Amino acid sequence: MPPGLDDLVLRLLAKEPQQRFGFAGDVAVALGRMIGEQRAAEVDPRPRAYLYRPRFVGREDIMERLTKHLLRLGEGRGRLVLVGGESGVGKTRLAMEFGRVAAVRDCLRARAI
Numbered sequence: 001m002p003p004g005l006d007d008l009v010l011r012l013l014a015k016e017p018q019q020r021f022g023f024a025g026d027v028a029v030a031l032g033r034m035i036g037e038q039r040a041a042e043v044d045p046r047p048r049a050y051l052y053r054p055r056f057v058g059r060e061d062i063m064e065r066l067t068k069h070l071l072r073l074g075e076g077r078g079r080l081v082l083v084g085g086e087s088g089v090g091k092t093r094l095a096m097e098f099g100r101v102a103a104v105r106d107c108l109r110a111r112a113i
Contacts, residue, residue: 002034002035003034004030004033004034005034008027008030008031008034012027017055056093056097059090059094059097062094063094063097063098063101066081066098066101067101069081070098070101070102070105083095
């Protein structure tokens with residue numbers, strides 16, 4: 001086995017996501033170095049896809065409000081909730097996280113449009 005493979009595998013399997021590699025490209029570079037390949041940093045790097053999403057923080061208030069609306073579905077009272085805001089403020093991520101909450105509660109009618 002190449003030196004460092006154990007460390008790489010342990011980092012990939014780390015319990016805390018922050019201790020793992022954040023990007024697939026970083027894993028490729030680490031594997032390349034094990035076989036003697038030296039990759040230079042790109043001058044104009046392409047956007048890199050996350051292997052793991054960052055934690056969802058700072059939206060507890062809105063998630064609580066949305067969850068209250070979700071609980072009312074169990075009472076037979078439907079709701080329409082619209083989420084708006086500037087581009088890049090996290091609307092899609094909020095909808096994804098709320099969709100996970102809805103799925104756990106078997107409310108699969110909640111979805112992002």
